[in-house]
Amino acid sequence: MSVFFFTVGLCIIPVICVIILLKSIVIVSTGEVILIESFGKYSRMLDPGIHFIKPFVESCRYYRWSCRQEDNNGRIYNDITSSYRISTQPTMFDFVPIQVRTVDHVNVMVNGVLWFQINDAYQAVYHVKDCMQALEQVVLTRLRERASNMKLDELMQSKGLLQMGTMNDITEAVNDWGIMISALEIQSLVPPKATMAATQASINARHKAEARLVEERAQREVALLQAQTERELATIYSNSEAEKLNKQAETEAKAIVQKANAVSQKLLLEAETVSRMVEALGGDSRTYVELQKAKALQELASKVTGTTFISDKVLGLQSLGSLFTSLLNNNNNNNGLYANATDVPEILES
Numbered sequence: 001m002s003v004f005f006f007t008v009g010l011c012i013i014p015v016i017c018v019i020i021l022l023k024s025i026v027i028v029s030t031g032e033v034i035l036i037e038s039f040g041k042y043s044r045m046l047d048p049g050i051h052f053i054k055p056f057v058e059s060c061r062y063y064r065w066s067c068r069q070e071d072n073n074g075r076i077y078n079d080i081t082s083s084y085r086i087s088t089q090p091t092m093f094d095f096v097p098i099q100v101r102t103v104d105h106v107n108v109m110v111n112g113v114l115w116f117q118i119n120d121a122y123q124a125v126y127h128v129k130d131c132m133q134a135l136e137q138v139v140l141t142r143l144r145e146r147a148s149n150m151k152l153d154e155l156m157q158s159k160g161l162l163q164m165g166t167m168n169d170i171t172e173a174v175n176d177w178g179i180m181i182s183a184l185e186i187q188s189l190v191p192p193k194a195t196m197a198a199t200q201a202s203i204n205a206r207h208k209a210e211a212r213l214v215e216e217r218a219q220r221e222v223a224l225l226q227a228q229t230e231r232e233l234a235t236i237y238s239n240s241e242a243e244k245l246n247k248q249a250e251t252e253a254k255a256i257v258q259k260a261n262a263v264s265q266k267l268l269l270e271a272e273t274v275s276r277m278v279e280a281l282g283g284d285s286r287t288y289v290e291l292q293k294a295k296a297l298q299e300l301a302s303k304v305t306g307t308t309f310i311s312d313k314v315l316g317l318q319s320l321g322s323l324f325t326s327l328l329n330n331n332n333n334n335n336g337l338y339a340n341a342t343d344v345p346e347i348l349e350s
Contacts, residue, residue, distance in 0.1 A: 024052050025051075027050050031087060031089040032048070032085045032088060035060070035061035035086070036053060036058050042126065043058060061084060064081070065130055066078055066130060066132060092113055093113070093115075093116060094114075095140070097110065098143060100147035101144075102147055102151055103149060103150060103151055110143055110188070111186075114135075114181070114184050115181075115184075117182060118131075118178055119179070122178065139184075142166045143166050145169070152199075155189060156189055159189065
């Protein structure tokens with residue numbers, strides 16, 4: 001019997017030694033740490049790598065964290081995590097939808113996601129009993145506090161303000177827990193269906209009123225543009241009519257001047273012809289030429305202005321009488337070429 005027990009002992013002792021040796025070796029992966037206790041008291045923290053602990057003296061510190069989660073069917077369950085490996089990587093915490101009450105007594109369902117990271121494993125394990133549950137309660141409490149100070153419209157329109165305020169409050173609350181809050185994202189804000197219907201009706205009415213105001217403003221602008229266009233067209237038409245009348249008046253004036261010049265030239269030619277005839281008869285032709293020039297100027301002024309600015313008195317009746325007397329004397333000296341004084345005016349008129 002003694003030999004049997006001795007043989008069994010020789011077989012068991014190496015196995016026990018191997019087991020003890022394996023339990024004394026601890027391998028820590030990247031992105032996690034392990035807390036080591038010596039007889040139940042915190043001893044040290046193991047960083048990523050291979051480590052050896054004292055068998056039966058040192059042990060790894062286990063933690064048990066729990067938080068509520070929602071499955072695909074909308075049911076709430078309690079998710080429990082138990083391990084001695086503490087992750088130091090950024091973690092996403094999708095907390096369950098919570099009901100908050102605004103300052104105007106409207107209940108709103110809030111759902112969001114929290115990103116956090118454990119940067120001090122000792123504080124996360126020893127300063128709070130259940131880190132995840134405590135973090136969940138802080139998130140819910142701070143969200144309710146922030147939402148209770150806001151109206152429904154402000155809450156729906158200022159989601160970013162709610163996120164920043166709540167994240168600052170959570171960061172301050174978990175400062176001694178070794179947790180760093182990275183971000184808080186509000187995924188949805190769902191008011192009651194009746195409130196949503198009333199809000200949608202109010203929004204629709206506001207949109208209709210804005211559309212009506214825009215339409216009225218557009219109609220006023222169109223009317224103003226149309227009136228301005230009509231005024232511009234009337235101005236352009238009046239300017240064109242004035243230019244047309246000016247051109248027509250200039251054309252008529254030029255025609256009158258040309259006609260008057262033609263009459264004047266004709267009269268001057270006639271006067272020169274008669275003067276040559278008078279000189280041929282031996283009379284003084286200068287007086288007659290001056291007389292015909294004055295008549296030509298008088299007719300020219302009458303054509304242009306419609307008035308006579310040279311009267312018969314101005315023409316010099318005495319010069320005309322002297323001319324007739326000279327012509328008669330020459331007539332008598334030239335064997336009676338003219339029968340009497342009345343023949344001279346006929347010759348002049350021809």
